Amino acid sequence: MDNPILTIAIPVYNMELYLSKCLDSVLLPELEGDVEVIVVNDGSKDKSLTIAREYENRYPNILKVVDKENGGWGTAINKGIELAKGKYFRTLDSDDWFYSKVLLEYVRQLKVTDADVFATSYNEVDPDGNITRLHEFPMSVCGKPMDFEKYLIENKPRNLPIHTLTIKTSILQDNNIRVLPKYYADIDYNLIPLLYVKTIQLSQLNLYQYLVGREGQSISLSSYLKNLPNYVQLCEKVLEVWKSNIGKISEVKQTLLFEEAVSVSKFLYKLCMNSGGYNNEMHTLKAYDKKLRQDYRPIYKALNGKRSSKGIPYIWLWRVFGINIYKK
Numbered sequence: 129m130d131n132p133i134l135t136i137a138i139p140v141y142n143m144e145l146y147l148s149k150c151l152d153s154v155l156l157p158e159l160e161g162d163v164e165v166i167v168v169n170d171g172s173k174d175k176s177l178t179i180a181r182e183y184e185n186r187y188p189n190i191l192k193v194v195d196k197e198n199g200g201w202g203t204a205i206n207k208g209i210e211l212a213k214g215k216y217f218r219t220l221d222s223d224d225w226f227y228s229k230v231l232l233e234y235v236r237q238l239k240v241t242d243a244d245v246f247a248t249s250y251n252e253v254d255p256d257g258n259i260t261r262l263h264e265f266p267m268s269v270c271g272k273p274m275d276f277e278k279y280l281i282e283n284k285p286r287n288l289p290i291h292t293l294t295i296k297t298s299i300l301q302d303n304n305i306r307v308l309p310k311y312y313a314d315i316d317y318n319l320i321p322l323l324y325v326k327t328i329q330l331s332q333l334n335l336y337q338y339l340v341g342r343e344g345q346s347i348s349l350s351s352y353l354k355n356l357p358n359y360v361q362l363c364e365k366v367l368e369v370w371k372s373n374i375g376k377i378s379e380v381k382q383t384l385l386f387e388e389a390v391s392v393s394k395f396l397y398k399l400c401m402n403s404g405g406y407n408n409e410m411h412t413l414k415a416y417d418k419k420l421r422q423d424y425r426p427i428y429k430a431l432n433g434k435r436s437s438k439g440i441p442y443i444w445l446w447r448v449f450g451i452n453i454y455k456k
Contacts, residue, residue, distance in 0.1 A: 133162050133235060134163045134217075135218070136166070137207075137217065138150065138222050140169045140177075140204070141201070143172070144172075144174040144175040144176050146222055146223040147176055147222050151165075151180070159231070159232070162235050162239075164212075165192070167192070168207045169195045170197075170200070170201070171197050177193070200313070201313055202306075202313030206306050209301060212297045217296070218293070219314075219317070224291075224338050227336075230333050230335045234248060234333050243273040243327045244295070244299060245288070246329050248334070248335045249263055250263050250336035251337050253338060253340065255341050263292070265331065265332055276322070281380060293317075295325075299325065305317075308362055312358055315362055315366075316362060319388055362392060363396055367389050370388075371423075390430045393427060396416060397417075397434075397446075401453075401455065410452075431443045432444040
């Protein structure tokens, strides 16, 4: 695996029930020499490491297992970036999987492109294996590399979910991209590397199968609230990246950063306002709101115009009158 076309990094923490399905979907003999798979065991306490080692013994020319102390999803992704040898880098969570037949065609297409980002379509799948939602790029924008800023201008929403992203490893390594250590670092990973991207190619290949609805999943409301400090840390990083790049990057990419800073902040307001533990979360929100008002005024002002599904400017209403429309 000296010069693979693709590195697939799989962070693992206590996923013994899902890991075999994940690994079976990517460890294809036909891909030997073209793909390296790096499983980063992030201090699992179940049998995940044992399962990964068994697969490593069966596929020594494709799979490498790294065992480390628990540090969070982001630290596992950072380790994968550090070790990657492939021209391209892709993540795969260990409770998700790739559609194996599509994976073969996907690797073939990676061999003939030189786009900085190669983005594929994906499915959301429920715990019973039923496809609940298809996320597919329109055929009209697929098939050829295009200027990334042209893509940002012509397409909304502009963000690219992690389930779509394949990025040149050199962009990640040469620019020392390191994501936040714990929860919600995927939003960090989705955004910061794009500052260095010049070209993108989109594809209708439906590769990633994203499991939604698993008990304990980090996208649940209870998990967001439990890990609120991590989400605040993410918001603060996005804010600072936006502010520090003003005047240093193109207007199009500055707009991308601005919109993402507003988006993650908006979710924080709604999250805290909807929380059951009203006092602690609202104390966090008040401190964040003060920071915005003092240091990030354009973001602060933009949030005044954000409305609920019923058209109510809920952030402005809370700021001016102290009314939380979500308080039960």
